[in-house]
Amino acid sequence: MMALYRYGIYLIPLLQLFCVIHAHRTGRPYNWIWFILLFPPFGALAYVVMEILPGTNWDRLIDENLGFLTFFKKRRLERLADQAEFSPTVNNRMAHAEELAHQHRHEEAIEEIRGCLTGAMKDDPHILMALTRVLNEAGRWQEVLETAHRFQPKDYQKHETALKHLSAIALENLDHDDDAERLYRELLPGWPGEEIRCRLANLLHSKGGHEAETRKLLEEIMTNSRRGTSHYRTTNSRWITYASQQLKKPRS
Numbered sequence: 001m002m003a004l005y006r007y008g009i010y011l012i013p014l015l016q017l018f019c020v021i022h023a024h025r026t027g028r029p030y031n032w033i034w035f036i037l038l039f040p041p042f043g044a045l046a047y048v049v050m051e052i053l054p055g056t057n058w059d060r061l062i063d064e065n066l067g068f069l070t071f072f073k074k075r076r077l078e079r080l081a082d083q084a085e086f087s088p089t090v091n092n093r094m095a096h097a098e099e100l101a102h103q104h105r106h107e108e109a110i111e112e113i114r115g116c117l118t119g120a121m122k123d124d125p126h127i128l129m130a131l132t133r134v135l136n137e138a139g140r141w142q143e144v145l146e147t148a149h150r151f152q153p154k155d156y157q158k159h160e161t162a163l164k165h166l167s168a169i170a171l172e173n174l175d176h177d178d179d180a181e182r183l184y185r186e187l188l189p190g191w192p193g194e195e196i197r198c199r200l201a202n203l204l205h206s207k208g209g210h211e212a213e214t215r216k217l218l219e220e221i222m223t224n225s226r227r228g229t230s231h232y233r234t235t236n237s238r239w240i241t242y243a244s245q246q247l248k249k250p251r252s
Contacts, residue, residue, distance in 0.1 A: 027244040106138035125155035141170035198239035
């Protein structure tokens with residue numbers, strides 16, 4: 001017990017330092033830094049529980065550090081594959097495809113989903129939407145655009161925001177920057193998080209000649225981060241981190 005107490009004296013400052021650096025680098029409100037420093041160790045522990053743990057990518061952590069769980073993932077995939085083979089309904093085949101995509105086996109997922117787009121289901125908007133998302137995850141940008149054009153007008157309207165989002169990403173990766181910028185600007189006013197603002201800022205930066213607007217967009221991300229809730233910062237952590245890093249770079 002005495003040893004734990006003795007070493008704890010050294011661990012608390014290290015935990016505080018870690019939390020302060022994390023809060024600064026990820027654009028958390030400065031109130032957190034004062035709370036961490038003024039109330040050891042409770043401030044640091046509260047920060048870990050409220051800000052770090054909710055944003056942890058547990059799937060990646062488990063995949064990298066708990067490899068034995070791969071066995072259970074394999075068993076789940078085998079069970080879904082068996083169901084799809086024994087009773088090849090669209091629901092069973094789509095469940096199998098979704099698990100394939102979840103396990104990063106995108107090529108197999110794409111093949112399975114395309115196999116469902118036959119007969120009366122050849123223009124089914126839900127299947128087409130699933131295919132578009134998996135094609136996006138696989139980086140098959142031209143096919144993302146081709147699939148988006150397969151939607152019937154009334155179905156496209158129902159999924160317009162999601163399809164514009166995926167199409168804009170595809171266009172940007174295909175170096176159609178002007179078309180991608182147009183879609184990002186259309187999406188920005190109603191987008192619930194920071195992704196579109198961040199993608200637009202990155203696109204404008206890569207095009208050049210838009211330094212003032214790029215910086216304004218990045219500063220808006222950081223302002224929204226400070227004003228938002230812990231859940232908001234966790235959900236948008238990738239974009240907030242990017243904005244924070246870009247703003248720290250010296251202006252050219």
